[in-house]
Amino acid sequence: MKRFTFHRLWAMVLKEFIQMRRDRVTFGMMVGIPLMQLMLFGFAINSDPRHLPTAIRSADQGPFSRTLVAALRHSDYFQIVAEAETEAEAARLLQFGEVQFVINIPEDFTRRILRGERPAVLIEADATDPAATGPALAAMRAIADSVLDRDLTGPLAPLRARGGAIELRLHAHYNPENITQYNVVPGLMGVVLTMTMVIITGLAITRERERGTMENLLATPVRPFEVMVGKILPFILVGYIQVTLILLAARFIFGVPMVGSLLLLYPVALLFIAANLAVGITFSTLAQNQLQAVQMAFFFFLPSLLLSGFMFPFRGMPEWAQWIGSGLPLTHFLRIVRGILLKGNGLGEIWPELWPIALFLVVAMTVAVKRYRQTLD
Amino acid sequence: MSTAPDLVIDVTGVTKKFGDKTVVNAIDLQVRRGEIYGFLGPNGSGKTTFIRMLCGLLTPDAGAGTCLGLDVRTQQAAIKLQVGYMTQRFSYYEDLTIRENLDFVARIYGVPGRRAAVERSLERLGLQHRSHQLAGQLSGGWKQRLALAACLIHQPRLLLLDEPTAGVDPKARRDFWEEIHRLAADGLTVLITTHYMDEAERCHRLAYLAYGNLLARGTVADVVAAARLNTWVATGPGLRALADALRGRPGVEQVVPFGNSLHVSGRDAALLDRAVAERRAPEHEWRRIEAGLEHVFISLMESAEDNFT
Ligand SMILES: Nc1ncnc2c1ncn2[C@@H]1O[C@H](COP(=O)(O)OP(=O)(O)OP(=O)(O)O)[C@@H](O)[C@H]1O
Ligand SMILES: [Mg+2]
Numbered sequence: 001m002k003r004f005t006f007h008r009l010w011a012m013v014l015k016e017f018i019q020m021r022r023d024r025v026t027f028g029m030m031v032g033i034p035l036m037q038l039m040l041f042g043f044a045i046n047s048d049p050r051h052l053p054t055a056i057r058s059a060d061q062g063p064f065s066r067t068l069v070a071a072l073r074h075s076d077y078f079q080i081v082a083e084a085e086t087e088a089e090a091a092r093l094l095q096f097g098e099v100q101f102v103i104n105i106p107e108d109f110t111r112r113i114l115r116g117e118r119p120a121v122l123i124e125a126d127a128t129d130p131a132a133t134g135p136a137l138a139a140m141r142a143i144a145d146s147v148l149d150r151d152l153t154g155p156l157a158p159l160r161a162r163g164g165a166i167e168l169r170l171h172a173h174y175n176p177e178n179i180t181q182y183n184v185v186p187g188l189m190g191v192v193l194t195m196t197m198v199i200i201t202g203l204a205i206t207r208e209r210e211r212g213t214m215e216n217l218l219a220t221p222v223r224p225f226e227v228m229v230g231k232i233l234p235f236i237l238v239g240y241i242q243v244t245l246i247l248l249a250a251r252f253i254f255g256v257p258m259v260g261s262l263l264l265l266y267p268v269a270l271l272f273i274a275a276n277l278a279v280g281i282t283f284s285t286l287a288q289n290q291l292q293a294v295q296m297a298f299f300f301f302l303p304s305l306l307l308s309g310f311m312f313p314f315r316g317m318p319e320w321a322q323w324i325g326s327g328l329p330l331t332h333f334l335r336i337v338r339g340i341l342l343k344g345n346g347l348g349e350i351w352p353e354l355w356p357i358a359l360f361l362v363v364a365m366t367v368a369v370k371r372y373r374q375t376l377d
Numbered sequence: 378m379s380t381a382p383d384l385v386i387d388v389t390g391v392t393k394k395f396g397d398k399t400v401v402n403a404i405d406l407q408v409r410r411g412e413i414y415g416f417l418g419p420n421g422s423g424k425t426t427f428i429r430m431l432c433g434l435l436t437p438d439a440g441a442g443t444c445l446g447l448d449v450r451t452q453q454a455a456i457k458l459q460v461g462y463m464t465q466r467f468s469y470y471e472d473l474t475i476r477e478n479l480d481f482v483a484r485i486y487g488v489p490g491r492r493a494a495v496e497r498s499l500e501r502l503g504l505q506h507r508s509h510q511l512a513g514q515l516s517g518g519w520k521q522r523l524a525l526a527a528c529l530i531h532q533p534r535l536l537l538l539d540e541p542t543a544g545v546d547p548k549a550r551r552d553f554w555e556e557i558h559r560l561a562a563d564g565l566t567v568l569i570t571t572h573y574m575d576e577a578e579r580c581h582r583l584a585y586l587a588y589g590n591l592l593a594r595g596t597v598a599d600v601v602a603a604a605r606l607n608t609w610v611a612t613g614p615g616l617r618a619l620a621d622a623l624r625g626r627p628g629v630e631q632v633v634p635f636g637n638s639l640h641v642s643g644r645d646a647a648l649l650d651r652a653v654a655e656r657r658a659p660e661h662e663w664r665r666i667e668a669g670l671e672h673v674f675i676s677l678m679e680s681a682e683d684n685f686t
Binding site for chain 1: 429432433434435436454457458460462464466467468469470471472473477480481482484485486487
C-alpha cells in the first residue's frame with residue numbers, strides 16, 4: 001500500500017502535461033525569458049577580480065627569478081597556489097580550472113637578463129572569463145616593467161632601458177580574443193534555467209492548494225514521491241527546450257565556439273534542470289500561497305545570479321561569498337557549460353562540478369518529500 | 378477491535394481541535410452497510426472536519442475506530458483506496474476536460490479496464506456529449522455531476538458526500554437522490570451532509586451536529602420524537618403583532634412565520650400552552666401539529682448555543 005507505483009506517477013505526469021499545454025501564458029514565458037535574457041546579458045559586466053590562483057613553473061633558480069616571484073606574491077592580483085614541475089602538470093592545472101594563470105620562467109632567466117637578452121616570460125591564461133583575466137594581465141605587465149628596477153642599479157642600469165629587462169608573452173587559452181559573449185552566453189543557460197525552473201515548480205503545489213484541488217489529491221492514494229516526480233518530469237522537457245534555444249542563439253547569433261561535446265552537455269544538463277525543479281518543489285511545500293512561492297524563488301535566484309560567477313568573476317569575490325556560491329548548483333553548472341563548450345572538457349574534467357549538483361538534487365528532493373504533508377492539518 | 382461485520386463506519390470519541398478550539402467533540406458514529414446516513418448541522422458545526430478525519434485528510438486528536446473495517450488512525454492509505462470523497466468545494470481540475478479529469482482519477486486508482494470505466498461513467502451521468510468541455514466552464518450543477526462521477530469511478534465501498542447538492546436545481550437534485558438510492562440498494566454506503574430538510578428526510582438515518590457535538594441521531598421519526606417539541610400553528614390576521622407578543626414569553630422557544638401561518642414551538646408543553654392561551658384571540662385559529670424536522674433542528678441548535686457557547 002505504501003509502495004511507489006508507476007501508474008500513479010504516470011497519471012500525475014499526464015495531468016501536468018495537459019495543464020502545462022493549456023497554460024499558454026506560462027509556456028510562452030518559458031520561451032520568452034531566455035530570449036529576453038539573451039538580449040539583456042549579451043553585454044558583459046566588467047569588474048576587477050583579485051587573488052587569482054596562479055601556478056609558477058620556474059626553470060631558473062637565480063636571484064632575478066626569485067625577485068619576480070616575490071613581486072607576484074606581493075601583488076593583489078595573483079595568488080600563487082602551485083609550483084608546476086612539468087609542462088603537462090601546468091596544462092592539467094589550467095584545464096581543471098585549478099589555476100587561472102601559469103607563469104613560465106625560462107631556463108637561464110637570471111643569466112640572460114644580465115647578458116641583456118630580454119628573456120621571455122610566458123603567461124598562459126585561462127581566458128574563458130575575460131573579465132577576470134584582463135586586469136590581472138595589465139598588472140603583470142606593470143610588474144614586469146618595474147620589478148627589477150631595484151636590482152638593476154649601477155653598472156646594470158643600462159639593462160633597464162629598451163622597455164624593461166623582461167619580455168612578456170601571453171598565451172590566452174580557450175577564448176583567445178577575449179570575447180565576453182563567449183563567456184556570458186553559455187553561462188546564461190544556467191541562469192535562465194535557474195530562474196524559470198525554480199518558479200515553475202514553486203507554483204506547482206501551492207497552486208493545487210490554492211485552487212482546492214489538493215484536498216482531492218490527498219484523498220486519493222497518490223504518494224508524495226509520485227506527486228513530486230510527476231510534477232518535475234514534464235518540466236524537464238521545457239528545460240531542454242530552453243537549453244536548445246540558448247545553444248542555437250550561442251552558435252548562430254553570438255558565434256560562440258563549441259569545442260566540446262553536446263552529447264555530454266545534454267545529459268549533464270538533466271541533472272541541473274532536475275536540481276532546480278526540486279528546489280522549486282521544496283519551496284512549493286513551504287509556501288502558503290503562490291505569491292510566497294515566487295518570492296522564495298527570487299530569494300534563491302538572486303544569490304545564484306550574483307555569487308555563482310555569472311555576474312562577477314567567482315575568484316574576485318570575498319571568501320564568504322565564494323562559500324555561498326559553492327553551495328549553489330548554478331556555480332557548478334556554469335563551470336561545466338563553459339568547460340564543455342569552450343575548453344572541450346570531458347566527463348573526467350567536469351566530474352568535480354558534477355557531484356555537487358547531484359548531491360544538491362538529492363538533498364532538495366529529500367526535503368521536499370519530507371515536507372510534503374499528506375493531511376490538511 | 379470487534380466490529381459487527383455490517384458496520385462500515387464505526388468510530389468512537391472522535392475529536393479534533395484547531396488551536397484550542399474543539400471543532401469536533403468526542404463523536405461516536407455507526408453507519409451500516411447500504412445505509413444512506415445524513416449529516417446535518419449549522420455552518421461551522423464540524424461536518425466537513427469530521428468527514429475529513431474519516432478519509433484520512435485530517436488526523437484526529439482523540440478517538441478510535443474503523444472505516445470499512447480498517448483502522449482510521451493507522452490504515453489511512455488502505456481506506457483511501459475504497460472511499461469516494463466528494464469535497465464541499467469543487468476540487469477537480471478546471472483546466473482539464475471532463476474526460477481528462479475522469480481519466481486522471483481512474484489512473485490514480487489504477488482502475489482495471491480504465492477506458493471502458495471512464496466511458497461507462499460518462500454515460501451513466503449523461504456527460505458523453507460534454508466530455509471535451511473544460512471542467513472550469515461547467516455550470517454548478519454539471520460540476521457536481523462530474524464530481525460524483527469521478528468519486529465513483531473506482532467503485533468505492535463508501536461514499537462521503539459533503540454538501541453535494543448545494544446550489545443545484547430541484548430536478549437535478551431529485552435525479553441525484555435517485556442515483557444515490559440506487560447505489561445504496563446495490564450495497565454502497567453513503568454518508569452525506571446537507572442543509573436541506575427534504576434531503577434529510579430522504580436519508581435512512583441521520584445525525585445532527587452543532588458546535589462539534591452530536592445532539593441527535595436516528596431515523597427522522599426518532600429524532601423528532603426525541604426532541605419532544607410541541608408546536609402550535611396560528612392562522613388569521615395580524616400575525617406579525619402576535620409573533621412579537623409571543624417572542625420571549627416563557628416556554629416559547631421558536632416563533633416562525635410560514636406564509637399565512639405562524640408556528641410557535643417549545644419543549645415544555647405546559648409552559649407553551651399557557652403562553653399560547655394568554656394570547657388567544659377570536660380572530661386567530663389555533664391548532665396543534667406534529668413538529669417538523671426543521672423545528673427540531675432549530676430547537677436543537679438554539680439549545681446547543683445556550684449549552685456550548
Ligand atoms: N484547517 C482549519 N484550521 C482552523 N480552523 C478550521 C480549519 N478547518 C475548519 N476550521 C474551523 O472548524 C469549524 C468547523 O468547520 P467545518 O468546515 O467542519 O464546518 P461545517 O460543518 O462543514 O460547516 P459548513 O456547513 O459551513 O460547511 C469552523 O469554525 C472552521 O472555522
Ligand atoms: Mg462543510
